[in-house]
Amino acid sequence: MMYPIPVHDYEYELNKDLNFSAAHFIPDKRAGKCERVHGHTYHVNITIVGDTLDELGFLVNFSALKNLIMEAFDHRLLNEHEAFSEIPPTSETLAKVIYEMVDKYIKEEQENELQCLQIILRETPTSYVVYRPKEKDE
Ligand SMILES: Nc1nc2c(c(=O)[nH]1)N=C([C@H](O)[C@H](O)COP(=O)(O)OP(=O)(O)OP(=O)(O)O)CN2
Numbered sequence: 001m002m003y004p005i006p007v008h009d010y011e012y013e014l015n016k017d018l019n020f021s022a023a024h025f026i027p028d029k030r031a032g033k034c035e036r037v038h039g040h041t042y043h044v045n046i047t048i049v050g051d052t053l054d055e056l057g058f059l060v061n062f063s064a065l066k067n068l069i070m071e072a073f074d075h076r077l078l079n080e081h082e083a084f085s086e087i088p089p090t091s092e093t094l095a096k097v098i099y100e101m102v103d104k105y106i107k108e109e110q111e112n113e114l115q116c117l118q119i120i121l122r123e124t125p126t127s128y129v130v131y132r133p134k135e136k137d138e
Pocket residue numbers: 034038089090091092123124125126127
């Protein structure tokens with residue numbers, strides 16, 4: 001599945017697609033039917049870039065990224081996850097939470113300089129969100 005990718009000049013660009021099944025609800029009458037607990041098969045695309053590979057020849061192991069997200073969200077009620085104790089689990093907030101998890105992982109577990117450029121989060125066949133972090137001032 002091809003997605004819009006931001007322009008960059010890194011030597012390597014890694015994309016990991018994964019999907020997980022989870023339930024959620026948006027605790028607000030204005031959300032209509034989505035105020036009721038319901039489920040989705042969420043499709044995620046993670047884009048990571050870098051100029052140097054690790055000692056295995058990876059930017060980062062695809063399966064490490066998959067395990068990180070599956071462990072946190074697969075077959076769970078998203079509203080119970082600590083990341084959503086103050087905010088509702090919408091496509092937008094979930095995309096940002098996944099970015100923050102990936103960003104933390106690549107900074108703490110990988111020694112090669114990596115950057116997560118974007119997360120795409122598809123909640124239904126007709127709706128998806130792209131989350132791109134703002135450039136951090138060095
Ligand atoms: N901006 C957002 N709007 C909505 C979100 C969201 O996360 N961000 N979420 C929902 C519900 O979770 C709903 O289950 C998914 O919405 P939607 O794509 O509208 O669902 P449908 O499949 O019914 O949409 P169709 O237009 O019929 O394909 C609602 N809004």
